Amino acid sequence: MDFATLIQLLDSSIRLATPLLLACLAGLYSERAGIFDIGLEGKILISAFFSASVAFTTGNVWLGLLAGVASSMVFALLHGVASITFRGNQLISGVAINFLAAGMTVVVSDSWFSLGGRTPQLETSGRFQNITLPFAEQLQGVPILGPIYHDLISGHSILVYAAFLIVPLTWWLLYRTRFGLRLRAVGENPAAVDTAGISVVRMRFTAVLICGVLCGIAGAYLSTSLSAGFVREMSAGRGFIALAALIFAKWRPWYALMACLLFGLLDATGSLFQNIRLLGVSVPVQFMQALPYILTVVILAGFVGKAIPPRAGGEPYVKER
């Protein structure tokens, strides 16, 4: 494998890791506050749909992003109401969100666009364009660093940079602010937080809404940046991979970045090297495509060690018994 191929592979990994990263951080906020969320997938999907349709109708990608985030927040709120206010089972509510999104996107888009559950192709103004960072062109000729800067770091959509910036932001918010301390405490021992005079319900709703915002960005990235329009089921299981990455990362932001990049890399490897020959035997495509999942099991079982979820995760908080 030469240097150019390596750059290409990493570049592809970054693109594929971005939606995972956003969804993974979304799950991190929610689960750190004690609300398990397997509805990430559904929220990504609903946002992908609304951002694509609004971006198509208005021709403005930012309005599309806004609509996507808003729709994802509505779904997050639904999950919040079911699992915080009414103390329902969080897993079931999450599954319901996934099904609702899968069905609703197709039905609504069919009635709006009559294209069988897809939106029309987006024009240029309806998509996030790739940004060329300053000096990328000038530095292109510099050996090693030039291609890294020009091909790998520069030339992604703004949402990619946003996603990567959210990682340190999340770290700072969780570990260096009063809000973060309370958020983590709510997930570990809500009774203690309550005793300190802080509303558990409010903290949890805040976390769930942040989760909605991040999932919304992930969905918008899928439909208005990576591709040009919504296709049914286009999230293709990325919300679930993000959950796996979250467990991988032991619910920590920097580890989440690493885990998502790893999954992105594996995914990119699967696409880029479909016909590898190893020791004279050609490796079947199926194996390459299953590789990310096989490695998930191997790494999870052998290397990550014990992943301990937030102690109060999945438990609705009851003030007095």
Add this chain to the structure above:
Amino acid sequence: MTLFKTFYGTVAALAITATGALADPAIIFDLGGKFDRSFNEAAFNGAEQWAEETGGSYREIELQSDAQREQAMRRLAEAGANPVVMAGFSQASSLAVVAPDYPDTTFVIIDGVVDAPNVRSVIFSEHEGSYLVGMLAGLASETGTVGFVGGMDIPLISRFGCGYAQGVRAVNPEATIIQNMTGTTPAAWNDPVRGGELTRAQVAQGADVVFAAAGGTGLGVLQTAEDEGILSIGVDSNQNYLHPGSVLTSMLKRVDVAVYDAFSTPVDEIETGIHVFGLAEDGVGYALDEHNADLITEDMIAQVDAARAAIIAGEISVHNYTEDGMCPVE
């Protein structure tokens, strides 16, 4: 005993409705949905053309999941629809179970083969059509490297890929052909993001023409091809208009003709058995319209049309992947 009575009663009632009702034709679309800009949409267009010309009406079912197949077929057959057209190879195994239960209903399956006395199996010579667009790709490519993105990894799609590769090699024996499949599950038909990623990978390896035979995933391929400034080739329906100036041509598969044929032939005259739609029957071909007129030169047309005539005459034989699961060129 009562059970038997009910059973016979139902059968009798069914027989009456089946013969009594004026038989409307029916069509079952596969999972991609009837507006997939590709295979199902072509089938839908054929049905619509028939409805427009005759003023008749037809029943349709759009499948939402694999589990509905058998149920949908039975429902239409029991409602007296005749003939029942099934678009898509995935329906073959369900049809093999259902067809013997409704001997008076004629079924037409497109892209699949079911051996039953009341089934017409329509298959297309995709390898021949792919050969032609492969030639165009080879002629249009400047780098000598062309790509192929398939949907789900099944023999049918390999047939596209293999015919394409042979066509490319026919005009450029030195050409490099990069073949990728999107996945191994039906989700591979609807993953434009992955399709785009595969295309970028192929572009990075030097490809400047990419042929997508991947349903909804293909839309991502065509989009990325335009973003990256290379040429692409659409499939099934004419997809030239999606990105004018970037889509070199489309490998047409006249599913619409097959559906139209089935609908307009009187039911008792539909010949069952296997029907092959090849180049000679105009069942497959390449699309030429105002959207790609600037991309294809007179010389290219002349070469491809000569090959077309030669294939029909039997002078060129395009290897069919599904016959032996092998492809002579890589």
